[in-house]
Amino acid sequence: MCHDAAQLVADRPPAQRWVVGDGDDDHVQRLRDTVATHGVGDSVSVLGFVSGDEKKRVLREAWAFALPSHQENFGVEVPETVRTGLSIVTSSVVQLRSCVEDNDLGCIVDRTARRLL
Known part of the structure; x- marks a missing residue:
């Protein structure tokens, strides 16, 4: 999240963004530090890895799913999300981007804060 993203969050206070997934401890801590630094x-919320009932709850309560990856071989999250009926917002490097686009499941966007938020 960059300063631009923090401004967009400030411009849309009613919205809640959940960062879901895991990574190395340093990366996750940088995400949490960035959220705190920008006061958002x-x-x-950085939820980390979710599974089981918690994953079902997160998907049930969401209104869209964003996968803004730098690189994604398959993107198992995309077919999991399709089952929920959520709109998918993803970047052009996600392997299943053509499936999303061809089946009108969401949209493909540039990986900029303004486009993703």
Whole structure:
């Protein structure tokens, strides 16, 4: 999340963004530090890895799913999300981008904060 993203969050206070997934401890801590530094903790939550009932709850309560990857071989999250009926927002490097686009499941966007938020 960059300063631009923090401004967009400030411009849209009612929205809640959940960062879901795991990574190395340093990366996750940088995400949490960035949220705290920009003061957007009320609208951005770093949930980490979710599974089972928690994953079902997150998908049930969401209104869209974003996968803004730098690189994604398959993107198992895409077919899991399709089952929920959520709109998918993804970048052009996600392997299943053509499936999303060809089946009108969502949209492909540039990986910029303004486009993703």
